[in-house]
Amino acid sequence: MVHLNRIILAVTLTLFTVVSLKAQVPKGGKEISTNLFGLFFEDINYAADGGLYAELVQNRSFEYNPTEQSDWNPFSFWEYISPGFSYGRISVETKAPVHANNPHYMVLEVEHVGHEAKFSGISGVGIKNSGFDGIVVRNGEQYNFSMFAQQLSENPMELLVSLEDAKGEVLASKTIKTNSGDWKKYTAVLNAEASCDSAFLVVLARSNGALAMDMISLFPDKTFKNRANGMRADLAQVLADMKPKFVRFPGGCLVHGDGLGNMYRWKNTIGPLEQRIEQRNIWGYHQSAGLGYFEYFQFCEDIGAKPVPIVPAAVSCQNSGGTWRIGGTGQKALPENEMDEYIQEVLDLIEWANGSVTSVWGGKRAAAGHPEPFNLEYVGIGNEDKITPEFEERFNLIYKAVKEKYPEINVIGTVGPFLEGEDFEKGWEIADQLKLEMVDEHYYTQPEWFLGNQQRYDSYKRNATKVYLGEYASWGNKMWNAIAEAAYMTALERNGDVVAMASYAPLLAKQNFTQWTTDMIFFNNTNICLTPNYHVQKMFMSNQGDFYFDNVVEVAQNDTTLAASCVYDSQSGDIILKMVNAGNSAKTMKINLARFKNMIPKAKLTLLKADPEAENALENPESVVPELSDFTVQKKFDYKVPTMSFSLIRIKAN
Structure with missing residues (x-):
């Protein structure tokens, strides 16, 4: 009884403390959004593959092709090697892949392995990968290698897996022996004994025979939070340091894609890596889908941010088909007879994120290693779309289906790509008609505009659809730009009862691989540059409040x-x-x-x-x-x- 009384007393004191804390909020304050400042992530400027996603091998599954870049093919970033007077051949095949979603694989045939005694080095037949502008290796660090292989000849094959510098000096190595005529995953841990910023991964067959290979992968052991298939630790950490309230993903124009076949479909990005569907990136390169929806949600959880996934509104980007320069419209809409299936896809996302382990899609989340729900609260439908009749019809169908089944989910609409104009007005009309919880405004403009328009949201209706300022930035990364943005952000706080969320964009840009010149963080394989804009964003994100005082x-x-x-x-x-x-x-x-x-x-x-x-x-x-x-x-x-x-x-x- 004494023990029970202590528990009751402790609970009472806890409740009293919470109530007292709220009661102590000074008079005159206005409640504002508790999720005001967060991050926008889009795979632009090599932000994912070769960036935040820690995979070190480029074109690991031999799926590169000329529709991405004219000189790309399944052999891109791989080099055939045959040291020690060895000889054989390589080819890319599609007859019997690991999985139908990953159709290409490499076949290595070894006719003769030379003799090491006749030269200085190692003999064999194989391939080597140059990574994303080189592979960074650090002395004393571990690197996790994996690959799928299938013996095509009767005898087992010996493979030497190594990290080498440009001169062929071995930095780390391990030997693997195949033992199956079926596709099988092989792994090895490589312990680096020297450092190099531009190393190669080498897979060298040391015995005669034939072998099929796919999903050749290398990860640093030290990823962010030590996650398998994880994030590059230093890049992820500077994002975590900002303490964002939310993370929006996967974009951006990446969401609605370059044509209907290029729309981002979340189901293609979950499950075993070898079963995910890779595709062309709207920004002119490749998406491996290794950084997929599970990894996005897991990252949000790891940094204490709410996930904000954006799904297509069943239409493609209005700039599809190269219409950027002529102001297009290349927008295409999913046929009406495909809408029921697509709407179910959006509903399945919510079940996957929040459903119990006994549900179909909640069970898939649990099977991936996360039985607890992700507690999804927001879903964005569409991204700065052209507000056509086709868009409006499909948006309405998706919105009504979501609200009917999941009324607790906050749906974010879109009002086009600009801060004013026809799409902006039509988007807001839809929001008013449906009484949407929130709409997604986007604008990029000069710093002078941000200084001169600090009253933009002062006149917005206070008890109507909220604003998510999903993409914004002034043109440039100088101190002048950052200060203009800081001034505007104080106005966002003042209007935090109307502006529910805001995120600067784009987030990441890799040196020599940028499609968008103004970005928050620049990086290469070894270094990170935090812009003045980053520092402003971090200062606001790390210092948010829930009441505003005039x-x-x-x-x-x-x-x-x-x-x-x-x-x-x-x-x-x-x-x-x-x-x-x-x-x-x-x-x-x-x-x-x-x-x-x-x-x-x-x-x-x-x-x-x-x-x-x-x-x-x-x-x-x-x-x-x-x-x-x-x-x-x-x-x-x-x-x-x-x-x-x-x-x-x-x-x-x-």
Whole structure:
């Protein structure tokens, strides 16, 4: 009985603490979205394969083809080798693949293995892969190799798997022996004994015979959170460090694709890797689907962000068929007789994410290693589509089916690719008619626009469809761009009762492989460049609140170079001030914290300040970085905001 009384007392105190905390929110605050700032991910600029997805082998399943790039074929990024006066041949076949969804595989025939004594090196017949602009190998690290192989000759075959530098020096190696006439997966762990930024993976047959090979893969053992088939650890970590409230995926224009056959179909991206369907990327390269829906959802969970998947609205991109330059419309719509099946595909996604292990699709999620639901709350239907009658008809069908079966799911609509115009107006008309929970606005424009339009959402209806600003950025990655975006983001906080979510785009861009010049993070195989835009986004994401307070920071009226906001985090009791100066001289802002009780005077100041033309680069990634320092606050004080700067003061309470 005493034990039970203690439990009751503990629960009562816990409930009292929660209620008391809410009761202590100062008067005058406006509740705002708790999911305001998050991440947008699209496989553009080699963001997935060769980027965030940690696979080190390019064209691992021999599915590259000329429709992606004119000089690509199933042999691309593979080289035939026959050291030691060995000889044989290779071919790509489709007769009996590992799986019908992965039709191409390599056949290696070895007629003669030379003698090592006659030369300096190793003899055999095989292939080597150059990876994505080289394979990075680090001394002392482990690399997990796997492949599917099928003996086509009677005798087992000995394979030497190695990592080598450009001179042929072996950095790590393991021997594998085949033992089956059926397709079988073989694995090995390679322990690197030297470092190299441009290594090759070599698979060398050391005995005569014939062998079929597919899904030749190499992963660093140290992926993010040590996930199998995981993310590149350093890139994933800088995203996790931002503390985003959500992650939108898989795009972007990637979602509705270049023609109906190129639409992103989520079911093609789950299950065993060898059974996933690879396809051409709308941005002109290849999607292995190794980074698929399971991996996206798992990543969201790993970093504490809500998943926001976007599915096609049963129409393709209006720029399909190369109509970018002429303003097309290359939009195609799924035939009406295919809509029932497609609608079920969208419903199955929700069941896959949230269903019990006893449901069909929830069972598939559980079989992949995640019996617990992913707790999906949002589904976007469409992406900056041309609002045609065909689009509207199909959107309505999908929306009504989702709401009928899953009324708790928040559906995000689309209002086209621009901040105004015909599609924007038609999209909002649909939202009003259906009383949509949220619509997805997109716009890219000059930094001056962001400074001059801080009142954009002030006049939006307060109790109607919310806004998800799914893609936005000013054109450029200089300090000037980042500061203009920071000023606009304070306005998003002020309108956090209307703007429910916002995400800068695009997120990632690989050096020498970019289709979009303005991006948040640039990287190559070894280095990462965090732009000034990244630092602004991180400062906002890591310092979000759930209440907004007017008249805490006094800003000079009609001066569009200045902006400020004050938010309150009711969970921590912290007060967060954000002050932006895009002008060419320091400006003073008056701060009045009298309404907040029990403040601790010792606060933290994060200051991002630089010349307007300053920018970071891979060669010099720290030209613009925020500085953290102690700062003492009072109930009322003046703060001099430096020129071209963003100041963030976080104040704790007892």
